[in-house]
Amino acid sequence: MSRGGRSGTPAPPEGAPRGAQAEAREAAQPDATSTRWSSPDRRLALGAVGVFLAVRAATAVAFAVVAALSDLPQDTAYRAWDAFHFLNIADQGYPRELETDPSRKVGPSEIAFFPGFPLAVAGLSWLLPEVLAALTVAVLSGAVAAAAVAVLVADLTDRRTGLLVSALWSVQPWSFVLSVPYSEGLFTAAAATCLLALHRGHWAVAGAAALVAGLVRPTGLALAVACLVAAVPALRAGHRRALAAPLIAPWGALGYLAWVGDRMGRPDAWFAAQEGGWGMRFDGGRSTLADAVARLVSPTVNPPSTAVTCYVLLASILVVVYVARGRWTPPVLTYVLLVVALSYGSSNGLVHIPRFLIPAFPLLIPLAVVLLRLPRRLLTALLLTAAALTSVGGALWLTHLPYAP
Numbered sequence: 001m002s003r004g005g006r007s008g009t010p011a012p013p014e015g016a017p018r019g020a021q022a023e024a025r026e027a028a029q030p031d032a033t034s035t036r037w038s039s040p041d042r043r044l045a046l047g048a049v050g051v052f053l054a055v056r057a058a059t060a061v062a063f064a065v066v067a068a069l070s071d072l073p074q075d076t077a078y079r080a081w082d083a084f085h086f087l088n089i090a091d092q093g094y095p096r097e098l099e100t101d102p103s104r105k106v107g108p109s110e111i112a113f114f115p116g117f118p119l120a121v122a123g124l125s126w127l128l129p130e131v132l133a134a135l136t137v138a139v140l141s142g143a144v145a146a147a148a149v150a151v152l153v154a155d156l157t158d159r160r161t162g163l164l165v166s167a168l169w170s171v172q173p174w175s176f177v178l179s180v181p182y183s184e185g186l187f188t189a190a191a192a193t194c195l196l197a198l199h200r201g202h203w204a205v206a207g208a209a210a211l212v213a214g215l216v217r218p219t220g221l222a223l224a225v226a227c228l229v230a231a232v233p234a235l236r237a238g239h240r241r242a243l244a245a246p247l248i249a250p251w252g253a254l255g256y257l258a259w260v261g262d263r264m265g266r267p268d269a270w271f272a273a274q275e276g277g278w279g280m281r282f283d284g285g286r287s288t289l290a291d292a293v294a295r296l297v298s299p300t301v302n303p304p305s306t307a308v309t310c311y312v313l314l315a316s317i318l319v320v321v322y323v324a325r326g327r328w329t330p331p332v333l334t335y336v337l338l339v340v341a342l343s344y345g346s347s348n349g350l351v352h353i354p355r356f357l358i359p360a361f362p363l364l365i366p367l368a369v370v371l372l373r374l375p376r377r378l379l380t381a382l383l384l385t386a387a388a389l390t391s392v393g394g395a396l397w398l399t400h401l402p403y404a405p
Contacts, residue, residue: 064089106276116216142185176394207248
């Protein structure tokens with residue numbers, strides 16, 4: 001995947017005349033002054049959304065079938081694990097104090113869940129039943145994410161790769177969480193929008209999207225750093241508007257952390273709830289490494305966890321390949337590396353890492369480049385198989401496994 005130009009646009013075929021090369025670069029370069037998507041952008045986005053919605057429909061059917069065969073309520077998968085807490089926050093709001101045991105150790109608290117997703121659900125609950133409102137937010141935000149991913153990757157590479165990366169993002173093994181009230185779809189929508197806006201020079205939009213992402217997940221701060229990385233060379237070149245992105249970006253995450261600290265009467269309230277209640281802290285990856293080694297030494301003790309370990313190892317290889325393959329734009333590279341570092345570096349999180357990596361969609365670019373060499377029918381068959389497996393596997397996980405994805 002060779003690239004040309006500051007924005008990482010695809011280079012024309014080798015051997016083309018210099019004049020043709022210049023025209024190709026100009027045609028491929030996004031219009032930094034336009035706030036509207038071009039017709040090719042819209043067609044690409046619609047294709048990506050169509051694939052995403054088709055996979056979500058297949059997942060909904062799988063959820064219904066598994067629930068019926070297991071004699072469970074039809075909405076069991078939609079209320080499992082984190083979805084339960086998001087729905088509870090949307091209905092009841094956040095607690096007013098941290099729960100502690102007699103030794104003063106902080107217990108589980110829903111303040112660990114950032115407010116962006118439950119706030120959206122609460123707003124839509126005025127019009128729809130709560131679970132339906134949550135599913136609407138999850139699916140619509142995921143559709144926006146699929147479209148933004150496709151257009152951004154097309155800008156970085158080409159349109160075929162953009163569409164395939166979006167399709168891979170929609171069918172990857174843990175994509176079933178995009179069909180339930182989880183926040184990954186909303187976060188990815190904000191992240192991809194931010195990176196696309198940075199790539200096209202829409203600084204205020206990028207900052208606003210990063211702010212929204214920071215209200216959804218703490219890893220939104222990775223986008224704030226990406227905004228700063230993008231703004232520095234632009235400011236040096238005299239583009240003062242670039243300052244808007246890093247000035248706006250961090251206040252979603254920082255604002256929520258400050259609000260929680262004030263509400264609970266201690267500045268570190270969110271971190272205390274994460275570590276004391278959910279066993280989550282940043283330890284540089286020591287726990288992840290120890291868990292992975294244990295699973296590989298005894299792979300038959302807990303087959304699902306072993307499968308997670310293998311997936312994490314595959315993701316590690318993709319990280320290396322992604323970093324090694326040429327000139328990625330600094331904001332995108334910064335974002336991906338920070339998301340990966342935060343995902344791998346959290347304790348008690350091996351089983352969650354595949355879900356945490358869902359927003360790291362640029363890691364799918366090298367895989368898409370390889371898959372595009374396959375015959376179209378074979379590639380289509382692989383995507384359909386992946387969609388079926390993630391739908392059925394997700395239904396079984398959310399209804400039968402004793403731990404959250």
